[in-house]
Amino acid sequence: MGSLLDQAVLAHIGASATPRTELVTRRDIRKYAVATGQRLRRFIDGDVAPPLFHIALFWDVVELGELLPDGLSVDPLLPEFPLKRAMAGGWNIDYHRPIVPGDELVMTRTLSDIYEKSGSRGPLIFYELTREVHTRSGEPVLSEKITRILR
Amino acid sequence: MAGPSIATVQAGDSLPTRELVCDTVQLFLYNAVLWNAHRIHFDAPYATEVEGYPGLVVAGPLIGDWLTQCVLEWMGDDAELVSFEFSNRWAVYVDEPLVSGGKVLSVDMENGLVTLDLHVVNAEDRVVAPGRAVVRLPVG
Numbered sequence: 554m555g556s557l558l559d560q561a562v563l564a565h566i567g568a569s570a571t572p573r574t575e576l577v578t579r580r581d582i583r584k585y586a587v588a589t590g591q592r593l594r595r596f597i598d599g600d601v602a603p604p605l606f607h608i609a610l611f612w613d614v615v616e617l618g619e620l621l622p623d624g625l626s627v628d629p630l631l632p633e634f635p636l637k638r639a640m641a642g643g644w645n646i647d648y649h650r651p652i653v654p655g656d657e658l659v660m661t662r663t664l665s666d667i668y669e670k671s672g673s674r675g676p677l678i679f680y681e682l683t684r685e686v687h688t689r690s691g692e693p694v695l696s697e698k699i700t701r702i703l704r
Numbered sequence: 705m706a707g708p709s710i711a712t713v714q715a716g717d718s719l720p721t722r723e724l725v726c727d728t729v730q731l732f733l734y735n736a737v738l739w740n741a742h743r744i745h746f747d748a749p750y751a752t753e754v755e756g757y758p759g760l761v762v763a764g765p766l767i768g769d770w771l772t773q774c775v776l777e778w779m780g781d782d783a784e785l786v787s788f789e790f791s792n793r794w795a796v797y798v799d800e801p802l803v804s805g806g807k808v809l810s811v812d813m814e815n816g817l818v819t820l821d822l823h824v825v826n827a828e829d830r831v832v833a834p835g836r837a838v839v840r841l842p843v844g
Binding site for chain 1: 705730734736738739741742743755760764765767769770773774777784785786787790792794
């Protein structure tokens with residue numbers, strides 16, 4: 554173990570991105586609700602956001618020239634990993650308060666862990682991103698851990 | 705909409721199932737809402753010829769969203785989603801028929817909390833996305 558991840562890669566653990574602030578609009582909630590097939594009126598009308606709306610709200614907006622041939626962009630928070638192919642990932646979310654139109658939300662993002670495991674078909678690299686969302690006045694909205702796997 | 709109360713819910717209770725299919729239009733709208741330009745979701749020749757997938761790949765978090773809908777439609781307006789987790793285990797392709805569902809795993813009467821086991825399965829009955837949620841239910 555430990556053969557794939559050298560100190561230069563592991564040194565990125567704890568790195569944080571510049572906090573981002575986004576304004577929540579009823580229109581954006583409605584578009585999200587329709588695109589995900591919500592059937593509850595309060596979501597379709599945009600009175601309150603569905604539980605995974607923040608994934609859309611905080612998806613990176615990058616310029617066309619920054620997109621790679623596959624349409625993805627490089628996350629500046631991540632080191633260059635020795636394994637490239639992304640596999641399944643997981644999300645783990647704690648909710649503190651619903652998101653409603655007019656909210657100005659701040660998201661902080663930290664690369665909280667990098668580790669490796671040996672899978673049945675070779676080594677796997679795991680990394681974890683911790684994201685906290687709060688209002689501009691500091692009220693906590695949600696916190697989450699995103700785990701991604703590379704092979 | 706009234707849902708179950710902590711007094712009436714029991715471990716083993718089933719959540720309603722729902723048949724789901726993500727067609728090309730929905731997949732486009734979902735990735736447009738995210739501003740996600742990943743070609744495997746909208747460029748069929750790229751997805752099949754370059755990446756070797758059998759078709760357009762459904763975005764993982766959309767499947768996660770369907771798990772939350774399974775919970776929210778069951779729990780009613782007076783309940784509260786406390787926490788939710790899911791993972792994407794198998795790729796899902798456009799027009800693939802899926803079913804979401806779940807069951808009550810445990811009931812914490814004292815704190816009014818219920819833990820739910822969730823899944824989206826494909827036509828081969830394979831769990832493509834397992835999930836878990838903790839919900840605070842009204843007292844009665």
